[in-house]
Amino acid sequence: MLAKLTSKNQLTLPKAVLEAVGKADYFDVAEDDGRIVLTPVRITRADAVRKKLAQLGIIDDDVGAAVDWARSR
Numbered sequence: 001m002l003a004k005l006t007s008k009n010q011l012t013l014p015k016a017v018l019e020a021v022g023k024a025d026y027f028d029v030a031e032d033d034g035r036i037v038l039t040p041v042r043i044t045r046a047d048a049v050r051k052k053l054a055q056l057g058i059i060d061d062d063v064g065a066a067v068d069w070a071r072s073r
Helices: 015-021 045-056 060-071
Strands: 026-032 035-041
Antiparallel strands (some): 026 035
């Protein structure tokens, strides 16, 4: 199948390919020996929470301490 690259560097992926990989709003883009490789990425709420915790600098030990504190009350 062919996909045409527009002047704005956009591709329209063939419907049959998208149906084969399932619904995804995001794709990881990589280069492999001169080929462009697209891998569907499905972001879940848990992923969003992990990302926010990382942005805030909260680590696993902090979460464990918070849970221990809450359980002791």
